[in-house]
Amino acid sequence: xxxxxxxxxxxxxxxxxxxxxxxxxxxxxxxxxxxxxxxxxxxxxxxxxxxxxxxxxxxxxxxxxxxxxxxxxxxxxxxxxxxxxxxxxxxxxxxxxxxxxxxxxxxxxxxxxxxxxxxxxxxxxxxxxxxxxxxxxxxxxxxxxxxxxxxxxxxxxxxxxxxxxxxxxxxxxxxxxxxxxxxxxxxxxxxxxxxxxxxxxxxxxxxxxxxxxxxxxxxxxxxx
Ligand code: CTP
Ligand code: CA
Numbered sequence: 769x770x771x772x773x774x775x776x777x778x779x780x781x782x783x784x785x786x787x788x789x790x791x792x793x794x795x796x797x798x799x800x801x802x803x804x805x806x807x808x809x810x811x812x813x814x815x816x817x818x819x820x821x822x823x824x825x826x827x828x829x830x831x832x833x834x835x836x837x838x839x840x841x842x843x844x845x846x847x848x849x850x851x852x853x854x855x856x857x858x859x860x861x862x863x864x865x866x867x868x869x870x871x872x873x874x875x876x877x878x879x880x881x882x883x884x885x886x887x888x889x890x891x892x893x894x895x896x897x898x899x900x901x902x903x904x905x906x907x908x909x910x911x912x913x914x915x916x917x918x919x920x921x922x923x924x925x926x927x928x929x930x931x932x933x934x935x936x937x938x939x940x941x942x943x944x945x946x947x948x949x950x951x952x953x954x955x956x957x958x959x960x961x962x963x964x965x966x967x968x969x970x971x972x973x974x975x976x977x978x979x980x981x982x983x984x985x986x987x988x989x990x991x992x
Contacts, residue, residue, distance in 0.1 A: 777987040779820030782860045785813045786853060786867035786899060788828035790846045793877035794891065802868050803951040806830030808916075808942075809866030811979035813838045819983065824860070826853045828867055846870050846896035857903050862986065864914045865900035868951070872896060901934045910991050912937045914982075918944050918951075924959065931961050937989050938962045940982055948972055960985050 787809020791799040806827060813825040814835030823838045826849055834840045841856075843849035846869045857863070872893035882889075904913035913936050917927035920943070927941035941959040944950030949957040949972075956978045960968040962985065970981050 776819035777990045777992065778816055778862075778983065781821045781862060781990070782824070783813075783816045783821045783862045783864065784824045784826065784853060784856045784860045785809050785816070785864045786826045786849060786869070787813065788830040789868050790828045790849055790870045790896075791844050792870045792873035792896070793845065794874050795878040795882045796880050798882070800870060800872070800874065802870065804828070804868035805952045806832050807954065807975045808956060808978070809864075810835060811975040812864055812866055812982065815976070815979040815983055824856050826856070826867070845873060846899070847873070850897050850899045850902065853899055853903070857906070860911065861990070862912045862914065863900070863903045863907075864986075865903075866916055867899070868918065869899055870896055898934075900936075904935050912986065912989060914938045914940070914986060916940045916942055918942045920944050924961075927959070927961055931963070936963070938986060958982065962989065
């Protein structure tokens with residue numbers, strides 16, 4: 769007789785995932801944003817739910833359907849994403865920041881539509897809050913914090929710095945090359961760096977497979 773499969777370490781845990789881009793208002797009809805599709809974060813949320821976790825997905829504006837069994841909280845800007853995520857911080861076992869949160873927002877969004885003039889125009893930007901860092905620095909013992917580090921090239925040192933600066937348990941270093949890895953595409957090449965210094969280089973995978981491998985690595989770090 770075959771032995772029953774081991775239950776997932778995520779079964780019965782509560783997971784919060786941020787996903788997608790944020791939009792930062794310039795005026796009533798324009799915004800600053802990025803090319804994030806939300807696919808990686810949605811794939812992680814779907815897989816965590818399949819493994820028996822209670823999953824809250826805090827999503828920026830994307831065109832993806834909500835995965836089965838996942839509780840979705842929509843937000844537009846970084847400030848709104850933090851407001852949607854913050855009430856979920858206290859009761860989660862694991863926070864995964866997969867959103868491409870805009871680092872800056874226009875200082876004073878204009879009501880209505882800005883009209884063009886002959887002169888140049890300046891747009892003053894101010895820093896947005898860091899959602900993952902806020903969770904990570906205020907969390908209770910036993911709560912895990914996982915982030916992504918999207919870099920264009922040679923970025924593994926930046927990824928390592930994010931792991932230590934934001935006091936993360938694991939960071940998924942993600943090279944953005946615009947074709948097989950990063951935003952918009954269906955595949956990803958991740959390198960996982962964990963708090964103990966272990967480095968796992970994953971091959972080119974679909975975002976669903978990458979989510980499985982990422983959650984496998986996280987399961988090993990979860991308190992039993
Ligand atoms: N993140 C976040 N809130 C922000 C910025 C980033 O929660 N305002 C999270 C992202 O979801 C990701 C991690 O922090 O998990 C790293 O994001 P990234 O943009 O790669 O790094 P930054 O720390 O913003 O640094 P930089 O953009 O300068 O590389
Ligand atoms: Ca950033």
